[in-house]
Amino acid sequence: MGLIEAASGNSVWKGVDYCDEKKVVSWKKVGESEYSGVVSGSNKKLYDVHIDKAHPRKSTCNCPFAEGRRVVCKHMIALYFTAEPQAKDDFLKEVEKWEAEEEQREQEHYEDLEKYVKSLSKAELQTQLLDALIQLEERRNWW
Ligand SMILES: [Zn+2]
Incomplete structure (x- = not known):
């Protein structure tokens, strides 16, 4: 199961918007299937986001929705689609x-x-x- 499948439809579509609106401030590849980045939230807050494509539930974000929960949020999707534009096109x-x-x-x-x-x-x-x-x-x- 990938990040997209692990996320709710709502999170995926908001992630697409965030990606298009260039809300991912910075990002880098930190592992075989992992990225870390900073994503600007709707309230201009900056969130630290880490995604693991191989293990979506191990992805983290310190936004109120995802912090401390094993869920995939829109910031993770935005980071994923920014780091891998092909994945967004495919989706x-x-x-x-x-x-x-x-x-x-x-x-x-x-x-x-x-x-x-x-x-x-x-x-x-x-x-x-x-x-x-x-x-x-x-x-x-x-x-
Ligand atoms: Zn988040």
Whole structure:
């Protein structure tokens, strides 16, 4: 599991913003899979951030959210994406791909639905429509 997977979606997207806004003041590689850096917080406070890609839960940051907890915060993600821009590009591409696939699935679902409806006879359509209307009415009464 990588840093991105260990973080909440919220932390990842805020990390992307922080990276784009160049909130990482300084950073250096300190190990095979580790970086240390200073990241500017929303309140202009500076946080000491250490990330370990191989062991995300060993990453640390002294912000109120992450201090003393084994969580991945937005400052860690910002540091990661600043030190490895390729990781950010890959992540954004992955999201784009997922969204395109989701759109494709939705499209296919509607096409299937349309095909199904067009395949029905008039009598079947009348039955189905009546059922749907009754269901709709029951739901309305229910609420
Ligand atoms: Zn933090």
